[in-house]
Amino acid sequence: MSRLRPGLLSELGAQLPVIAAPMAGGPTTAELVVASSTVGTLGFIAGGYKTPDRLADEIHQVRARTELFGVNLFAPNPVPVDAEAFGAYRTALQPWADRYGAELPQQPQEDDDAWDAKLQLLLKDPVPVVSFTFGLPPQQTIRAFQRAGTRVVQTVTSRAEAQQAAAAGVDAVVAQSPCAGGHWGTWSPGGSVPSITAAQLVAEISPVVPCPVWAAGGLATSHSVREVLASGAEAACVGTALLRCPEAGTQPAHRRALASAAYAETVVTSAFSGRPARALRTEFTDAMTPAAPLGFPALHHLTTPLRRAAAAAGDPTALNLWAGTGWRHAAEEPAADALRRLAGA
Ligand SMILES: Cc1cc2nc3c(=O)[nH]c(=O)nc-3n(C[C@H](O)[C@H](O)[C@H](O)COP(=O)(O)O)c2cc1C
Structure with a gap:
């Protein structure tokens, strides 16, 4: 011990x-x-x-x-988002928002x-x-x-x-x-x-x-x-x-994902929050990690409705499935x- x-x-x-x-x-x-x-x-x-x-x-x-x-x-420790980069990322997220019927905020929200x-x-x-x-x-x-x-x-x-x-x-x-x-x-x-x-x-x-x-x-x-x-x-x-x-x-969908053999690895991504974080690798992290600018908490607020809608649908794909390398x-x-x-x- x-x-x-x-x-x-x-x-x-x-x-x-x-x-x-x-x-x-x-x-x-x-x-x-x-x-x-x-x-x-x-x-x-x-x-x-x-x-x-x-x-x-x-x-x-x-x-x-x-x-x-x-x-x-x-x-x-502000990480303000660039307005143009925010707009471009919002546009890139739109197909995901449409998939879950989520409404994305128009403007960046910064707070402490x-x-x-x-x-x-x-x-x-x-x-x-x-x-x-x-x-x-x-x-x-x-x-x-x-x-x-x-x-x-x-x-x-x-x-x-x-x-x-x-x-x-x-x-x-x-x-x-x-x-x-x-x-x-x-x-x-x-x-x-x-x-x-x-x-x-x-x-x-x-x-x-x-x-x-x-x-x-x-x-x-x-x-x-x-x-x-x-x-x-x-x-x-x-x-x-x-x-x-x-x-x-x-969240139940997060729990199921952690126990599932369908996930093979974790990745560091800013796609959910605009700050680097480690999560299970999904179709969403593959698609959105390269497109994500830095910007915290603006990206956190931007993806919140999307993550809520995905969780409500019980679909883990667009959820921030936070997981460290020892998740198994x-x-x-x-x-x-x-x-x-x-x-x-
Ligand atoms: C779901 C989740 C949420 C987290 N939220 C915070 C947080 O609010 N504040 C913080 O300092 N660290 C946060 N962390 C990091 C943990 O405090 C801790 O450093 C980390 O979980 C340790 O690595 P491990 O997940 O591999 O055990 C979070 C980690 C996870 C998995």
Whole structure:
């Protein structure tokens, strides 16, 4: 069994060196976070895409049952879409919208995911941990959380990002490899996607930061968890491995796709959201990945009606079937069993 070393996670009350990673868009539920806490695993509420009121409600639901949880937010790092590129991509999507009877928005919608209101909420009523992805918040924001008694964790995808996060004083970094399912938290979405495993990224980052490193990306077996711990990680963050658990809010069509032999691989694509993210390869990702411009959250909002209509039709083809490289190991089992299995317990 993989043991938890004394440090940040044990101070937070965790007993296993495994973390239930945040998964916005439905999969992370209060039930999933609470279930992870029952086996001594820190779980993250996914604050992204939610209104501040819905986030407050979910925190309330979790806090009534455990104090072993964190909240994840999308840190503003705008990737505005080019208006012409948006129009061209909208035109390219139209046949898909027609297929599902979906109405695509005419104009790009840019927003910051209610950043200020979510900060106010979390500073007024502090939670044990916050984590940020997509960008590094200002140092004064990090300090404000720490003064409020909240530990601050930053997702990083390279040694340079890790060094900047450490210099800003975060309490831990999540070293996320592009093997991860869903969005890759890079701060520079226009750059190339490196071929690097979580264990390799941890080995690059650990020697240059003074804080604990949590590993993420493609970790779906106890063997891969042991490997990142041996590379120097304090813990392994898992997302995809929990997508088929009954406590997760994963769409039925997404669940079926994860269990189906019809999918052969995952790809990194900006076609759904305008930011690189890993998903099962489908006819949609083949057709639309080359056409997709960068632009977050404009492309997320553009494809939302299409994805909703595809989900309602029970057709996974145009769904964002987020999946990390370890997706074949995602099993239909209670989250507590999955997390214990991953920790080798
Ligand atoms: C469906 C899904 C949604 C995700 N949403 C978020 C999110 O809201 N915030 C975030 O920081 N990471 C998000 N991620 C990334 C995970 O937190 C984690 O880094 C990743 O799942 C780890 O790789 P794995 O999927 O191979 O286990 C998401 C991943 C998935 C699969």
